[in-house]
Amino acid sequence: MPPSLFLEQILNGVQFGLMLFLLAAGLTLVFGIMDMINLAHGSLYMIGAYLTATFVGLTGVFWLGVLLAVVGTALIGMLLEFSILRQLYKRDHLSQVLATFALILIINEVVRIIWGSQPLLLSAPEGLSGPIEILPGLNYSAFRLTIIAVGLVVAVGLFLLVNNTRVGMWLRAGASNREMAQAMGVPIKPLFTLLFGVGAALCAIAGAFLGPILAVQVGMGESILILAFVVIVIGGIGSIKGALVGALLVGIVDTAGRAFLPLLLSQVASPEVASNLGPALASILIYLLMAVVLFFKPQGLFPART
Amino acid sequence: MRYGPILLLLGLLLAFPPIASATGLEFYTGLLTKLMIFALAAGSLNLILGYGGMVSFGHAAYFGVGAYTAAILAREGVSSAWVIWPVALALSGLLAFLIGAVCLRTRGVYFIMITLAFAQMIYFLVVSFKQYGGEDGLRARRPDFGLFELSDTTLYYLTLAVLAAVLYGLYRLVNSRFGRVLQAIRENESRTAAIGYPVYRFQLVAFVIAGVLAGLAGVLMAHYTEYASPNLLAWQQSGHLMMMVILGGVGQFWGGVLGAATLLLVEEILQDLTLYWQLGVGLILLLVVLFAPRGLAGLLRRRAG
Amino acid sequence: MSLLVIEHLTKQFGGLLAVNDCNLSVEVGEIHALIGPNGAGKTTLINQISGAQRPTKGRIRFDGHEITHLPQHQRVRLGLARTFQITNLFRSYTVLENLELAVQARSGSSFRFWSPVKREKALREEAEQIAEMLGLTPRNHTPAAQLSHGEQRQLEVGLALACKPKLLLLDEPMAGMGPEESGQMVELIDRLSQSVTILLVEHDMDAVFRLARRISVLVYGQVIASGPPEAIRANPEVHKAYLGDDPGGQHP
Numbered sequence: 001m002p003p004s005l006f007l008e009q010i011l012n013g014v015q016f017g018l019m020l021f022l023l024a025a026g027l028t029l030v031f032g033i034m035d036m037i038n039l040a041h042g043s044l045y046m047i048g049a050y051l052t053a054t055f056v057g058l059t060g061v062f063w064l065g066v067l068l069a070v071v072g073t074a075l076i077g078m079l080l081e082f083s084i085l086r087q088l089y090k091r092d093h094l095s096q097v098l099a100t101f102a103l104i105l106i107i108n109e110v111v112r113i114i115w116g117s118q119p120l121l122l123s124a125p126e127g128l129s130g131p132i133e134i135l136p137g138l139n140y141s142a143f144r145l146t147i148i149a150v151g152l153v154v155a156v157g158l159f160l161l162v163n164n165t166r167v168g169m170w171l172r173a174g175a176s177n178r179e180m181a182q183a184m185g186v187p188i189k190p191l192f193t194l195l196f197g198v199g200a201a202l203c204a205i206a207g208a209f210l211g212p213i214l215a216v217q218v219g220m221g222e223s224i225l226i227l228a229f230v231v232i233v234i235g236g237i238g239s240i241k242g243a244l245v246g247a248l249l250v251g252i253v254d255t256a257g258r259a260f261l262p263l264l265l266s267q268v269a270s271p272e273v274a275s276n277l278g279p280a281l282a283s284i285l286i287y288l289l290m291a292v293v294l295f296f297k298p299q300g301l302f303p304a305r306t
Numbered sequence: 307m308r309y310g311p312i313l314l315l316l317g318l319l320l321a322f323p324p325i326a327s328a329t330g331l332e333f334y335t336g337l338l339t340k341l342m343i344f345a346l347a348a349g350s351l352n353l354i355l356g357y358g359g360m361v362s363f364g365h366a367a368y369f370g371v372g373a374y375t376a377a378i379l380a381r382e383g384v385s386s387a388w389v390i391w392p393v394a395l396a397l398s399g400l401l402a403f404l405i406g407a408v409c410l411r412t413r414g415v416y417f418i419m420i421t422l423a424f425a426q427m428i429y430f431l432v433v434s435f436k437q438y439g440g441e442d443g444l445r446a447r448r449p450d451f452g453l454f455e456l457s458d459t460t461l462y463y464l465t466l467a468v469l470a471a472v473l474y475g476l477y478r479l480v481n482s483r484f485g486r487v488l489q490a491i492r493e494n495e496s497r498t499a500a501i502g503y504p505v506y507r508f509q510l511v512a513f514v515i516a517g518v519l520a521g522l523a524g525v526l527m528a529h530y531t532e533y534a535s536p537n538l539l540a541w542q543q544s545g546h547l548m549m550m551v552i553l554g555g556v557g558q559f560w561g562g563v564l565g566a567a568t569l570l571l572v573e574e575i576l577q578d579l580t581l582y583w584q585l586g587v588g589l590i591l592l593l594v595v596l597f598a599p600r601g602l603a604g605l606l607r608r609r610a611g
Numbered sequence: 612m613s614l615l616v617i618e619h620l621t622k623q624f625g626g627l628l629a630v631n632d633c634n635l636s637v638e639v640g641e642i643h644a645l646i647g648p649n650g651a652g653k654t655t656l657i658n659q660i661s662g663a664q665r666p667t668k669g670r671i672r673f674d675g676h677e678i679t680h681l682p683q684h685q686r687v688r689l690g691l692a693r694t695f696q697i698t699n700l701f702r703s704y705t706v707l708e709n710l711e712l713a714v715q716a717r718s719g720s721s722f723r724f725w726s727p728v729k730r731e732k733a734l735r736e737e738a739e740q741i742a743e744m745l746g747l748t749p750r751n752h753t754p755a756a757q758l759s760h761g762e763q764r765q766l767e768v769g770l771a772l773a774c775k776p777k778l779l780l781l782d783e784p785m786a787g788m789g790p791e792e793s794g795q796m797v798e799l800i801d802r803l804s805q806s807v808t809i810l811l812v813e814h815d816m817d818a819v820f821r822l823a824r825r826i827s828v829l830v831y832g833q834v835i836a837s838g839p840p841e842a843i844r845a846n847p848e849v850h851k852a853y854l855g856d857d858p859g860g861q862h863p
Binding site for chain 1: 361363419424431549582592599
């Protein structure tokens with residue numbers, strides 16, 4: 001296998017992992033702080049992608065479209081929290097799963113009503129559509145590189161926010177011990193609404209940048225949502241660091257597994273077996289990873305609660 | 307249990323097919339078959355979720371594996387139901403045993419997520435086998451029972467008989483020693499362990515029973531549609547089954563049946579009315595969760611009491 | 612003869628030594644009290660004896676069996692039952708239903724799926740006897756959640772008692788009780804001690820000194836003294852660590 005192909009797949013894995021991290025970060029904080037399972041988190045990602053496609057179409061400027069979409073999705077996220085999700089914090093996990101599952105159905109249909117059932121076209125900005133040579137002999141998509149850069153910038157920003165600001169301190173306190181945070185006088189209700197807004201904005205960024213690579217269509221939120229859950233369970237619920245490590249792990253294992261596992265198998269097994277088993281194994285690799293992690297560390301790699 | 311209404315319902319269901327075919331409403335015989343199959347699947351989930359307090363988000367795995375086993379065996383030339391049924395039930399039971407043995411070591415959110423992860427594994431594993439249809443699913447002729455031919459009508463009666471037998475069995479089970487312990491674990495796990503019950507073993511047995519019954523529903527589903535669809539295995543299907551249980555009433559004996567019947571009927575009606583029927587389903591479900599947390603059976607009971 | 616022998620028992624949570632090389636033995640027929648300041652590791656010790664937690668190091672022997680690695684339900688079968696410091700009942704079940712569950716656990720297999728458990732007269736009758744002994748008969752059909760605090764604490768003991776133990780582990784049975792309720796509990800424990808060995812964790816020193824035949828003092832996860840009440844009361848180390856530096860003070 002040529003090393004350049006290997007490097008390219010690893011970069012793809014990192015790029016996907018960083019976008020997963022944007023989804024997982026919001027999810028893990030909501031999960032860790034409010035002990036709330038929000039299946040509708042993936043719907044915000046979908047809304048982000050649709051809004052981006054719409055605003056880019058309207059304004060003709062990719063970055064402006066993204067900005068508008070991020071703001072719009074954040075507002076929608078806060079509205080959801082304020083109107084519905086807030087009722088669910090005190091309920092059991094079963095009710096949360098069901099209510100947010102219902103939200104998925106509702107949002108999917110609303111999106112279908114507004115935008116129709118056909119996938120939307122969202123293309124990468126023109127200046128970034130070609131490949132660039134990052135190493136001698138290795139061409140890599142400029143847009144994917146941009147995604148990695150955006151992902152890193154947002155990740156660093158998030159870490160600064162969580163570790164160096166007052167709001168971040170509240171968030172960390174809430175994630176490790178909610179009663180304590182309340183007792184310390186942390187303004188829980190507005191904090192939660194704000195948190196949902198931030199989570200939604202992160203979803204929108206992921207949706208805006210994955211949209212041109214994957215497809216902008218109804219149902220796009222669900223498949224990635226489950227990956228995001230795998231990420232936070234591997235990383236440890238409530239831990240931002242865990243979300244980052246888990247996301248990169250899942251991104252790289254998934255991408256590399258799909259690229260290399262069939263190749264590897266064809267070395268040791270007959271082509272027929274390899275072509276059948278390869279994709280099957282590759283697609284379950286991350287779930288296997290999660291089961292193994294949970295078996296040895298039932299609280300994930302970086303448990304936030306003590 | 308009051309037997310009057312049950313016998314009345316049973317009588318109506320027994321008399322339904324001939325009346326339907328006399329009045330040209332055969333469609334509804336099929337619909338009722340589907341309702342009963344989902345009632346069976348939801349009932350099995352209600353055993354672990356409602357009575358056992360185990361929020362499994364991967365119940366579609368056993369449902370789908372039952373269906374796929376039936377379809378794959380048929381594709382491979384096995385025509386006798388007397389082979390297909392035991393193999394399908396044994397496989398879904400074995401799967402539930404393996405998955406349950408791992409998952410039941412975790413609690414709370416982790417249990418929900420790991421059951422989901424295992425179900426996803428099964429889903430991707432099944433759709434990756436191209437010779438069995440991959441994402442298109444697998445057509446499967448109905449099997450041979452020897453005693454009778456499996457027409458739409460006999461399938462209806464077979465499903466009715468299976469459902470009635472399973473419900474009676476579940477009724478005995480939840481009122482037996484085992485059922486009492488299972489519910490005690492849901493009420494207070496640490497105390498149940500402290501008075502000397504091996505909690506894990508009880509939960510695992512219940513998990514396997516529920517898996518086998520879901521597999522049974524899957525087999526019937528494959529016979530009903532003459533087709534095994536990957537949708538039966540998808541995580542949305544697990545959500546769908548959970549919706550039925552919560553709609554009907556978690557841990558209420560008739561919860562699974564009531565929920566399956568109501569949800570499927572509502573879906574059927576909404577599909578006739580609008581293209582965007584899932585919007586209606588979502589809204590109804592959201593309202594039920596927010597305002598009637600004990601489900602329809604809970605509402606009925608409150609009315610009656 | 613020793614019923615329970617604990618040797619070098621250690622429990623570590625992360626960097627914290629909750630129980631540190633602890634040695635303790637309980638003789639057949641005695642009421643053995645375990646006292647110590649908050650955070651001394653008393654409940655952690657009870658959790659390990661009952662099997663709810665596994666020790667990091669050390670051994671536990673009970674009635675001639677090595678039980679260090681036995682699961683909780685097998686320990687109960689050997690005759691080891693516990694109560695909880697924070698009341699831990701089946702709250703929506705009635706008094707009788709609570710007790711029946713415990714009786715059922717030791718009378719035959721519970722992997723029976725068919726016959727209705729409500730028709731098992733023997734379970735019901737035994738539960739009624741235990742309720743009578745606890746003085747809860749008038750409350751037989753009241754859900755546990757609706758009992759008074761004192762009654763809940765009695766049912767808490769009753770659930771352990773229904774396991775027919777040889778050794779009863781009582782984790783602060785008087786917690787949160789007023790004087791009158793405490794008096795009843797002391798009476799109950801005194802009566803029980805005629806038929807069962809008791810390891811009593813308690814903060815109420817009046818009760819401890821009235822009931823205990825022997826007392827062990829746990830400080831920082833270690834037993835620093837063990838002996839008859841008079842010896843413990845006179846032990847200067849115990850005073851320094853726990854009873855307050857005032858020999859012959861407020862405690863009788």
